Amino acid sequence: MALQPGMLVEINARERILPLPGEDVEMEPLDFSAVKAQLVEFDREKDKWIVATFGGVSVAIEEPLLRPLQADEVRSYDFVFGPKSDPEIMGEELAKRLSERGYAVLKVFVADKDAANVVETAKMLEEEGKFSRFAGEFEPGYLGRGGVGKTLHVDPDARESPASIVESKIKTMDETFTSIMQMVQPYTMENLGFDIYSRTNLMLRLPMLDGDDDRYPPADIDDVEAEQYYHLMMRKKLTVLQFVGPSEGQVKLVPRKDLGEEVVLKAEPHTVxxxxxxxxxxxxxxxxxxxxxxFFLEQPAVWSLDTRITGNVDALGMMGAGPPAPNGEQVAVFSIYCREGGGSEGKEQYWNAITAATDGLLEVPVIRWDHIEYYDPNSEAGGSYTRHGCFGIEGVDLFDCKFFEISPAEARGMDPVQRQVLEVSYMALAGAGWDKKHLQRESQNIGHFVGIDKDDWMYIGGQVSDVSGGFGASAAANSITSNRFSYSLNLKGASMTIDTACSSSLVCLHVSKLHLRNQDFDPMPACIVNGCNLMLSVGPFIGCCGANMLSHEGRCFTFNDTADGYARGELCSAIAIRRKPYTEGGMACVAGTQANQDGRSASMTAPNGPAQERCIQAVLRETGLSPAEIDCLECHGTGTALGDPIEVGSVRKVMAGAQRTEPAIVTSSKSNIGHGEGGAGLAGFIKCCEQVMHTEGCSNVHLRTLNPHLDIEGFPCHMLSEKILMREDSAYNGVSSFGFGGTNGHGEAWGKNIETSRGCGQQDAYSAFNKKLRLAPPAEITMNGDDVEDWETTGMPAVIEQGVKYQVLLDEDGIATWEEVHEEEPNYGDEFYVIGTHNEWEPDALDRHPSINGLWTGSITLSATGEECVQIQADADRMKTYHPTMRATLKSTEIKGPEEVSQDFCWVIRGSPGETLEVEWFQQGKTMSINWMRA
Incomplete structure (x- = not known):
């Protein structure tokens, strides 16, 4: 017999042979005498077959040392699942075998060393106290009849999985289960009558040993777990067991309902x-x-609500749908002021600009510098290959020094950044209820935090103004940028400037929140947070172009396939936050913030995905949210080839772990206003506040074709190219900001729709009922014995046949009770009559057709008008009238009945005056039709 790849063989090597190199393979000669294996491929150079042994070792063997196995030599297995097994053929045959006799045994290729590693890992997890017991009522479902044991559910891909699981071979065995599911999945409907929808997490099981009864008492049951267990067992279609060892055992398959014979099988290691x-x-x-x-599971029950909702609909509480405000002590945003790209002055103009998909970037204005002198599109002379930026603030040289009680002599040498911070921070402060007049009389312990990362004025100030003399030291010092505002307005809270590069202002938000929360000694009633960036010099353009950081096209092509770097932008933004409830006049809530560091990465400036994930996860833990509750994500999104894919990948890993009912919205303001560098984070947070205040998501400008390097597999999201509405009237929106030195920041905003009329309207009763039903507490489960099919529930059935109707009753406590509606077959009638204007609505009997069951015939004569209105009546009873859904001339109009109805719902039959027409009526169960024709 000619040998072929995939064939099962026996190796009969007389001498020890060195195995092929592989992961965790000890390179020493092994005994391959009488060893079963599968042929993988023929190596023509070595003139040997590459084979994989049942023990998971690869080796090159000469053909004379190989003998094809006979069927009876592997009859203890139905299938051998090896590296060259054809998944399509095996999947179909496996489904057929399960259909024929209800079970199948697979031999899987597992190295003894891998199996030992899994057993050792399980024992280590047991020693760490990770294992536990199910409630006694649940053990039969999970562990079989009379089953008792210690168990642990694991998901090797979950972020919270300990390193001992992730680094072990448990992940490899978990992937084997997934491969088997994917292999058999396409053939289960045809052979077994169901589709496989998903599988449960891997469960590790160890037997109870002497002394374990006290250490592992059965768990208690609560209503949530009982309902989850009931639904799981009802959805379970295939049970899959893998015996790892190290020793054998026995499995007895017991036919349910005592139908058929028992099957006794060996629980041999490395079999499934x-x-x-x-x-x-x-x-x-x-x-x-x-x-x-x-367990391989079928799809959970899917239901749709009828639009007919009766009862006290006012009790549904139909105002303000959406996630509630953050629990506990709240930090709310009470004022926003900003100067952004596109000439936006104030939050209203900024919102109008980003909702209109404004591109705020333009060529470098001559009033800043003559960029022609430095423009070097081919990077030949060490200049700037881009000539665009978002110069969003006009008149940076203008300043009302008298208002802030600064002398003209000092103002002339002041950094324009200080001027902008003074003006914008004051607008935010005044918007929160404090003005200069009152503050000069009575100081407040208000903090001021400024995020900036550039100091252009230090390099050009001396060229345009005199910065020497008594004011020179404070003219461009970054520390003075924050301190000057506190000094001018008589504020005595913490005042500091923070520079963490591009995450500066978002880190400021985090630090200010921590200061507000710290109420032990010198509490602050409020903080002003400011983020600013001005482009006053060509120097940063030349430097960034030298590092090839800027976009050649002069735009942030965030998420687009043309992303080639970022475009610089200038802005100044400020918010006032207070440690007060949102309900006392807040615009939005600072639901949570966090900052962290990359540590050691590929390089000091390379983004670090895991660190970004940790930062987002920390905020989710602070807010108590699951990823599915985040409606929108404002990304750092600078449009760089490396940064965008890493950021989206980290977001995907955080967000893809939860089942979402709606895709997440993914946006980035840098496509509108460029990268504001040190001030970018706060600008993004302000956009988050605006989006939740409107419950709308804004589009990403220049998004035409998605960047192919973005990994969004398994992450349902919308990377918007146009504005959309969010799903409800309140929302959570998070923003990330990453400094090029490795400092990451993330903030989460919550808010209600307070800006549009949509937020004032009531929900319809349908939406309110649907929401209440989703939030209903667990149902009452009556456990009748070990067989879950005998259990009863007052809640939603785990499996619902298509078309079956249920009546759902919601009480005032939100408890839902489901009752199946058994619709009685209506009394269609025994005899049929035609009534109408031709006989003054008196019944005329129709004749039963002699050979066609269900067909009745009669005739009518048209009056002088040539038109008659008719209905069909059963048993001469007006309560059993058949009629069209409207006054109709078409025979195909939908028919309703039998029921009492107005004469207005009738068929209109037209013809010549005095003409006799034959009427035919057919009725068989729910099938009904009417016809008329010339006699």
Missing amino acids: LLFTGRFDYMHSPDDASLSLST
């Missing part, structure tokens, strides 16, 4: 057992053998 719902099982492991299991 699949069986359908025909069987329960009893597993008797030897010693402390480990087994793994999972």
Whole structure:
């Protein structure tokens, strides 16, 4: 017999042979005498077959040393699942075998060393106290009849999984279960009558040993777990067990309902057992053998609500749908003022600009510098290859020094950044209720935090103004930028300038929140947070172009396939935050913030995805939110080739772990206003506040074709190219900001729609009922024995046949009770009559057709008008009238009945005056039709 790849063989090597190099393979000769294996491929250079042994070792063997296996030599397995097994053929045959006899045994290729690693990991997890017992009522479902054991559910891909699991071979065995599911999935409907929708997390099981009863008492049951268990067991279609060892055991398959014979199988290490719902099982492991299991599940029940909702609909509480405000002590935003790209002055203009998808970038204005002197599009002379930026603030040289009680002599040498911070921070301060007049009389312990990362004035100030003399030291010092505002307005709270590069202003927000929360000794009633960036010199353009950081096209092509770097932008933004409830006049809530550092990365300036993930996860933990509750994500999104894919990848890993009902909205303001560098983070947070205050998501400008390097597999999201409305009247919106030195920041805003009329309207009763139903507490479960099919629930059935109707009753406590509606077959009638204007609505009997069951015939004569209105009546009873859904001349109009109805709902039959027409009526169950024709 000619050898072929995939064939099962026996190796009969007389001498020890060195295995092929591989992960965790010890490179020493091994005994391959009488070893079963599968052919992988023929190596023509070595003139040998590459084979994989059942023990998971690859080796090159000469053909004379290989003997094809006969069927009876592997009859203890139904299938051998190796590296060259054809998944399509095996999947179809596996489904057929499960259909024929209800179970199948697979031999999987597992190295003894890998199995030992999994057993060792399980024992280590047990020593760490990770294992536990199910409630006694749940053990039969998870562990089989009479099953008792210690268990642990693991998900090797979950972020919270300990390193001992992630770094072990448990992940490899978990992937085997997934491969088996994907292999059999396409063939289950045809052979078994169901589709596989998903699988459960991997469960590790160890037997109870002497002394374990006291250490592992059965768990208690609560209503939530009981309902989850009931739904899981009802959805379970295939049970899959893998026996890891180290020793053998026994499995007995017991036919359910006592139909058929029991099947006794060896629980041999490195085998997988699949069986359908025909069987329960009893597993008797030897010693402390480990087994793994999972369930393949069908789709959960899917239902849709009828629009007819009756009862006290006012009790549904139909105002203000959406997630509630953050729990606990709140820090709210009470004022916003900003100067952004596109000439936006104030939050209203900024909102109008970003909702209109404004591109705020333009060529460098001559009033700043003559950029032609430095423009070097081909990077030949060490100049700037870009000539665009978002010069969003006009008149940076203008300043009302008298208002802030600064002398003209000092003002002339002041850094324009200080001027902008003074003006914009004051607008935010005044918007929160403090003005200069009152503050000069009575100081307030208000903090001021400024995020900036550039100091252009230090390099050009001397060229345009005299910065020497008594004011020179404070003219451009970054520390003075924040301190000058506190001094001018008589504010005595913490005042500091923070520079963490591009994350500066978002880190300021985090630090200011911490100061507000610290009320122990010198509490502050409010903080002003400011982020500013001005472009006063060509120097940063030349420097960034030298590092190839800027876009050649002069735009931030965030998420687009043309992303080639960022475009610089200038802005100045400020918000006033207070430690007060949102309900006392707040615009939005600072739901949570966090800052962290990359530590060691590929380089000091390279983005670090895991660090970004940790930063976002920390905010989710602070707010108590799951990823599915975040409606919108404002990304750092500078449009760089490296940064965008890393950021989106980290967001995906955080967000993809939860089941979403709506895709997440993904935006970035840098496509509108460029990268504001040190001030960018706060500008992004302000956009988050605006979006939740309107419950709308703004578009990303220049997004035409998605960047192919963005990994959004398994992450349902909308990277917007146009504005959309959010799903409800309140929302959470997060923003990330990353400094090029590795300092990351993330902030989460919550707000209600307080800006549009949509936020004032009531929900319809349908939406309110649907929401209440989703939030209903767990149902009452009546446990009738070990068989879950005998259990009863007052809640939603785990499996619903298509078309079956339920009546759902919601009480004042939100408890939902589901009752199946058994619709009685209506009394269609025994005899049929035609009534209408031709006989003054008196019944005329129709004749039963002699050969066609359900067909009745009669005739009418048209009056002088040539038009008659008719209905069909059963048993001469007006309560059993059949009629069209409207006054109709078409025979195909939908028919309703039998019921009492007005004469207005009738068929209009037209013809010649005095003409006789034959009327035919057909009725068989719910099938009805009417016809008329010339006699």
